[in-house]
Amino acid sequence: MTTQIQTPLRGKVTLLGVLRSEVIRMFALKSTGILIALAVVLYVAISAGATWAVGSLLENMGDPSQMQGMEGMGVMSDPGFASETLGSGLVFNQLILGVLGVLLFSGEFTTGSAVSTFLASPQRLRVLTAKTILTVVLTGVIQVISTLIAFIVSKPIAENYNMTLEFVSSSFQSVLWYGTLAVIMAALIGLALGVLLRSSAGGITVLAGVFFVLPIIISIFGSYVDWMSNVSAFLPDQLGMSLATPLSVPTDLELWQQLLGVAGWIVLPLTAGGILLAKRDIK
Amino acid sequence: MIQAQQLTKTYGAKTVVDQVSFTVNPGQVTGFLGPNGAGKSTTMRMIVGLATPTSGQVLVNGRDFRKSQHPITEVGTLLEAKSVHKSLTPSAHLRSIAATAGLPKSRVAEVLELTGLTGVRRKKVGGFSLGMGQRLGIATALLGDPQVLILDEPVNGLDPEGVAWVRQLARQQAALGKTVLISSHLMSEMAQTADHLVVIGRGRVMADAPISEFIDNGLAQTIVKSSEIEVLINVLGSQGIQLRRIDERTVEVTGPESEIIGRRALENGVVLSELRPLQRTLEDAYMELTRDAVEYHSNIVAENNGGK
Structure with missing residues (x-):
């Protein structure tokens, strides 16, 4: 048997080709499907559950307008609050899809498939670019779909408790689009951690640390050191929540400052990842 | 390329x-x-x-x-x-x-x-x-x-x-x-x-x-046996040829082809009981070349080397 074929293979490597390659591999892996399903189901369940919980709380308390004077409760009477309730699962989706981001790159190194990947595309930054595009599109679509399903499921629950849940309301639009931005940011931080640390366990641990542990640490120190509380507003979980659910998580930051913060959390880790990826040897 | x-x-x-x-x-x-x-x-x-x-x-x-x-x-x-x-x-x-x-x-x-x-x-x-x-x-x-x-x-x-x-x-x-x-x-x-x-x-x-040069480049090795081996050792040794004593009647000669060794023996009236060119395999050539360059020595390899 011969390896020769009639027409010589041309085989020019392109960004589109690498992207296609990534898509083939990603969807051939079971972990991808599991994480996506988990993200959607968890997000919808938390949204519906939170809507029900808030609804029954309001019902038990009677007329919401009387709660104005009550500490922390006034916000519940805001017509946008029901919409913001849909964002309750945001941090979980940031974490789950952040893990997906971590695995997308750390998996290359933990399984040794980085060798195949970078032999097929020796231009390493092209691979990072392809994975970045894939992460943005995939997690973006998942979050939009999750939010839309959460809306459909929660709408009858909200109406049952006379809460307003309007698709066109600015509150819901914030949850939908800023929530999606927050999730994309988390997934890209995950991707960058995957390429920086080259370890799935390490990447996931640091990711969870950034979203769950860092806020606690900063808030503890924040009560002693003044500038620390300013830092806390720029943490990725705070930025995401204050953008998507500004009534529940108010911030002193201007919109442009928040968006700049998000951009920083996306650009800086990925840039560091890109520099190290180009420099370090592939094992 | x-x-x-x-x-x-x-x-x-x-x-x-x-x-x-x-x-x-x-x-x-x-x-x-x-x-x-x-x-x-x-x-x-x-x-x-x-x-x-x-x-x-x-x-x-x-x-x-x-x-x-x-x-x-x-x-x-x-x-x-x-x-x-x-x-x-x-x-x-x-x-x-x-x-x-x-x-x-x-x-x-x-x-x-x-x-x-x-x-x-x-x-x-x-x-x-x-x-x-x-x-x-x-x-x-x-x-x-x-x-x-x-x-x-x-x-x-x-x-x-x-x-x-x-x-x-x-x-x-x-x-x-x-x-x-x-x-x-x-x-x-x-x-x-x-x-x-x-x-x-x-x-x-x-x-x-x-690959062909690999064996040719290596020097020929010949096992020579004779009851008058001392004479031959003096003759070859005086010409700077490398010799290794194997036992009292046998030496291993490195360098000249076996025919030349036979000729020297004839010229000096030495009777040979054995004149045997060693077949050098590529494996031998490789072992010789890398003997000192092996990173991880094992005793078994060392013994094998010694036995050859």
């Missing part, structure tokens, strides 16, 4: 590849031979841009491979078996590699057939034996029908039929005018496959020559 120029790689204080220069020409099989830990894999990884040389450079078809726009049709590489995600199937792995360069799906089917993996194309790679993983690695290397083929220890884990197949494949690719570089730590393997050898030990090139 592969041209390594003063290629050096250090990890901390340890120099793994030390000023290595060689050329791998198309149309023949070049064996890259050396003991384990000699720097073969590191050199190969530098050729394909996975590792960056500390100094020096290596060109593939006149260019840095990292700049190649047609990587998998230019160079097919097998570095280690199982450089594939364990949860993937051979089919998905090959389709994803083919996609980067826009190769047709039919090519995936061809290399699966060629490497005998068609039957397991939907099985997960994680469950593969070393041999199967090796076949998938070779399938990946052949996917782009590349001009340059780089195979690191390709026969590792293969059964005898697989070994013969790799050998035949390498010869066939070279016959098509392609550049073939195969590494091994076994000379016996190279002896049957390679036209040219680059021998590396402790990160340095120890020899770079056609």
